[in-house]
Amino acid sequence: MPDDLDRASRLNARIREKLLHYLPRPGILPTAIEGFSLARREETGTPEKCFEKPLVGLVVQGTKHSYMGGREYVYSASQSIVAAVDMPISSYVEGPTPEEPFLFCYCYLDKPLLAALTAEMPRGTEAGTDEMTGVSVADTHPDILEMFLRLIELLEKPEQIALRAPMMLRELHYLLLISPHGHILRRLNTLGTQNHQAMQAVEWIRRNYRTTLRIATLARQVNMSTANLHRCFKLLTGLSPLQYQKQLRLYEAQRLMLFENERASAAAFKVGYESITQFTREYKREFGEPPLRDTHRRRGTAALSGRPEPPAKRAACPADGG
DSSP: OHHHHHHHHHHHHHHHHHHHHHOSSSEEEEOSSTTEEEEEEOOOOSOEEEEEOSEEEEEEESEEEEEETTEEEEEETTEEEEEOSOEEEEEEESSOOSSSOEEEEEEEOOHHHHHHHHHHSOOOSTTOOOOOOSEEEEEOOHHHHHHHHHHHHHTTOHHHHHHHHHHHHHHHHHHHHTSTTHHHHHHHTSTTSHHHHHHHHHHHHHHHTTSOOOHHHHHHHTTOOHHHHHHHHHHHHSSOHHHHHHHHHHHHHHHHHHHSOOOHHHHHHHTTOSOHHHHHHHHHHHHSSOHHHHHHHHHHHHHHHTOOOOOTTSOOOOSSOO
């Protein structure tokens, strides 16, 4: 609708002004609002890989390419992406410059809140058996753009953040559930759907990735056949359960080495590897270099860019949210 397009354009322009104010130089700015960050890029660079948590991201200026869940997604200004499942992401920004930087803001999703809101909503077609991916890209509704703007403006009133931010984030989650992204979010958070059962499998592996994974046992635990589990799991994450577990182990080992100064052997054993040789081989296949060399390079890159360290419990992730 013309009115919505005009409103969206005006809101996006205001968000752009705010981001340029908070980010005069390239970088990622975790804000005082928990889980809400701002990002600016001026160089394309090489594709960055990370294991990311569920999030909603808004492109304010520029274009980004992300490979996740076995597919490539391209999204540009005033478009948003929802990654509803913890999964590995490889992404790069298309042609940013100091004059026209890539601007992005993102917010991690609260899965218990999504489940609670979904349970309060009228039951639609979410109980069907069709399967879906865990990623959605869409033009951003003006109400969601306004919500992002309000969150950024709240940063100017730090004394109000503790009280107002939770209410605003709850509203953002609700708006996402009734937006074009909502079909995925509702299906993944509605009891009785195969997608929700596959999500439960993802959650189990996230909590227990150090232990030996037995697919038949996991399938019984989430009340699925092994064939359905494999199919739904791969649609959501782009990986089989065993591949997913391996990725989790490698990214957690990378985090331990980068930010907790663990030796490669100690990190490998902590994440569940029994063979250092196997760990080194799989690490190099995933990240392109052996553990020690990769760690040194990443520390040097982070020092040059002034990039902040991620929280201690988060997988090492230099990418700006999707």
